[in-house]
Amino acid sequence: KQEVTQIPAALSVPEGENLVLNCSFTDSAIYNLQWFRQDPGKGLTSLLLIQSSQREQTSGRLNASLDKSSGRSTLYIAASQPGDSATYLCAVSLFTGNQFYFGTGTSLTVIP
Amino acid sequence: EAQVTQNPRYLITVTGKKLTVTCSQNMNHEYMSWYRQDPGLGLRQIYYSMNVEVTDKGDVPEGYKVSRKEKRNFPLILESPSPNQTSLYFCASSSNRGRSYEQYFGPGTRLTVT
Numbered sequence: 276k277q278e279v280t281q282i283p284a285a286l287s288v289p290e291g292e293n294l295v296l297n298c299s300f301t302d303s304a305i306y307n308l309q310w311f312r313q314d315p316g317k318g319l320t321s322l323l324l325i326q327s328s329q330r331e332q333t334s335g336r337l338n339a340s341l342d343k344s345s346g347r348s349t350l351y352i353a354a355s356q357p358g359d360s361a362t363y364l365c366a367v368s369l370f371t372g373n374q375f376y377f378g379t380g381t382s383l384t385v386i387p
Numbered sequence: 388e389a390q391v392t393q394n395p396r397y398l399i400t401v402t403g404k405k406l407t408v409t410c411s412q413n414m415n416h417e418y419m420s421w422y423r424q425d426p427g428l429g430l431r432q433i434y435y436s437m438n439v440e441v442t443d444k445g446d447v448p449e450g451y452k453v454s455r456k457e458k459r460n461f462p463l464i465l466e467s468p469s470p471n472q473t474s475l476y477f478c479a480s481s482s483n484r485g486r487s488y489e490q491y492f493g494p495g496t497r498l499t500v501t
Binding site for chain 2: 276307311317318319321324326364366368374376377378
């Protein structure tokens with residue numbers, strides 16, 4: 276069974292810092308990996324999706340990388356802002372693309 | 388606006404009283420899923436559906452039922468809710484157009500079973 280781990284569970288940084296969130300998975304036979312943001316009491320907002328054949332995706336200040344062979348993905352956030360404070364979740368899908376496994380998330384606080 | 392909607396958003400019920408949480412998407416997606424989110428356990432997939440009349444169990448299907456009679460709707464049914472089903476529930480949809488399966492989530496339903 277696929278296990279997805281996110282470390283650290285919580286992270287606090289001053290505004291303006293660049294930061295990296297980590298996601299690791301045990302089975303490299305994935306179809307894609309998706310990063311989400313979740314605000315307290317709210318639903319999940321998709322940030323970036325990386326297909327298994329890709330190595331990275333970028334959107335604005337966000338850059339996600341994927342290393343399937345080592346079972347790792349990172350989400351890089353440049354020039355962090357207080358509005359980035361949220362929980363960040365990664366999810367991997369199996370080769371069929373419709374079974375998803377989530378990590379427990381990293382709670383990010385950006386201090387003004 | 389492309390979206391996944393869930394109703395109700397909040398529900399308090401008693402043990403054993405059957406309930407249904409509705410989920411609807413307007414993106415013509417083939418795939419739909421239900422998840423529950425619990426502290427320390429993250430999101431776990433309950434059921435998923437690959438198209439109309441095609442459903443399959445996820446990781447934690449016990450105590451739940453689903454049906455997919457129309458492409459846009461995927462209701463979650465708790466025939467006899469128990470307190471351990473108190474949780475935050477999310478519906479999601481995705482499509483294999485472009486072969487991406489990017490998931491779109493609803494706003495969540497917070498269920499409390501007393």
